[in-house]
Amino acid sequence: MARKAGWCFIILLLLVPLITGCWNRRELNDLAIVAALGIDQIKGKYLVTVQVVDPGEVASRKGSSGLSPVSTYHATGDTVFEAIRKMTTVTPRKLYFSHLRVFVIGEELARKGMGEVLDLMSRDQEGRTDFYIVVAKGTTAERVLKxxxxxxxxxxxxxxxxxxxxxxSWAPTVAVQLDQLITNIVSPGIQATLTGIVIHGDPEQGSKRKNIETPDTPTHIQYKGIAMFKEDKLIAWMNDDESKGFSNITDRLKSTVVETTCPSGGKLGIEVIRSKTTIKAKVRNGKPEAEVVMHTEANVADVECRIKLTTSKTLIDLEKAAEDVLKEHAEQAVKKAQRLKCDVFGFGDAVHRANPRYWSKAKENWDEQFSKMEIRYNVDVKIRRIGTIGESFLNDLKE
Structure with a gap:
């Protein structure tokens, strides 16, 4: 018995060198780490742009050497994968996408349809899906990444x-990752949305080192607007107020600023500190309808008028004013979506949960039914704090 155990031990020792290590390991020196990916469609071909990190420049402890911390490469191809492989002719290392942070889609491609592009991103076994996806509004992904x-x-x-x-902190943007985007594209009860990104200034100037050598950056990028999709095609943009309404209805609103007017003139800013929204749907007389219930807590943030904040009547009036603003934003967003027959809010999902039997028949032409759907709003705002002071010193200023 002891002899048999000894032979087993020897065999295990011989097998150890065969099972240790990573069979498909890749050395860091052989890889080009891609932090951002951009895809445009130009003349029927895909233009793929990658933003590659220079590890030596980013990790340098001796101060900046004057070199750019990133490099951008681009190539065109009939397919996205072909374009990526073409870039090996200009990149010194093989592109590595496992640390991708942002995926930018050009507006022209988004309007024509981005389904084929998303297929590669979801199919690639090397990549992860925890990056954010945005649309280059009014420009190309290539320019944004430069x-x-x-x-x-x-x-x-x-x-x-x-x-x-x-x-x-600011409602008119939504952080969307790949899995959520694909789910919204293929689900019949909701359509997809993405945040837009714009370039302010000269894109050519923005790609030069001088762009970040002055306190006032001449060219910068900014998130602005929410893109509305029907299936995988971009059909319209929401403005800031509509985007706030969208974020509130879809229960994405964490914090934002609501601006109201004072009775005596002037403005007053209210900070939303938390919000919870639910959509209650039902079918009555063969027609779908829904109620959007919003519960919001807020603080007084900015007083630019003469007003008595320490009276209960004033606070009640401010709560009502904030409710009106939130309701107006929601109504604007829904009206645009109904006009475009594009349910980006998930009212279809709410109807499905409320009445599966009705939904089994309605889902085939849901966009048409959504455009005529009656939607009510129940908004409740509670102001919790008015700040570290009571009345504003503006009340003591002479007229």
Whole structure:
């Protein structure tokens, strides 16, 4: 018995060298880490742009060497995969997409349809799906990825962080990842949305090192507007107010600013600190209808008028004013969506949950039914705090 155990031990020792290590390992020196990917469609071909990180420049402790922390490469092809492989003729290393942070889609491609592009992104076994997807509004993805940004050395990191921060603190943006986007594209009860990104200034100037050598960056990128899709095609853009309404209805609203007017003139800013929205749908007399219920808590943030904040009547009036603004934003967003017959809010999903039998018949022409759907709004705002002071010192200023 002991002899048999000894032979087993020897066999295990011989097998150890065969099972250790990573059979498909890749050395860091052999890879070009892609932080951002952009795809445009030009003359029937795909133009693919990648933003590659220079590890030596980013990790340098000796200060900047004057070189750009990133490099951009681009190539065209009949397919996205062909264009990516073509880039190996100009990149010194093989492109590595597992650390992708942002995927930018050119507006022209988004309007023609981006389904084929998304297929590659979801099929690739090397990539992850935790990157954000945005649309280059009024420009190309190539131009967006060439703009150098201050503070963050890697522009892709700036775009990633900025979208996360703005989605939490400023309602007119939505942070969407690949899995959620594909789900919304293929689901019959909801359509997809993406945040737009624009370039302010000269794109050519933005690609030069001088762009970040002055306090006032001449060319910069900014998130603006929400793109509405019907299946995989972009059909329209929401403005800021409509985007706020969309974020509120879809329960994405974490924090934002609501601007109201004072009875005596002037403006007053209210900060939303938390919000919860539910959609209650039902079918009555063979027709779908829904109620959007919003519960919002807020603080007084900015007083630019003469007003008595310490009276209960004033606070009640401010709550009512904020409710009116939130309701107006929601109504604007829904009216645009109904006019375009594009349910980006998920009212179809709510009807499906409320009445599956009705939904089994209605889903085939849901966009048409959504355009005529009656939607009511129940908005409740509670002001919790008025700040560290009571009355504004503006009340004591002489007329």
């Amino acid at each position: 703009v150098l940004t201050p503070i963050e050395k890697i522009p892709a990191s700036k775009m990633f962080d900025s979208l996360e921060v703005s989605a939490r």
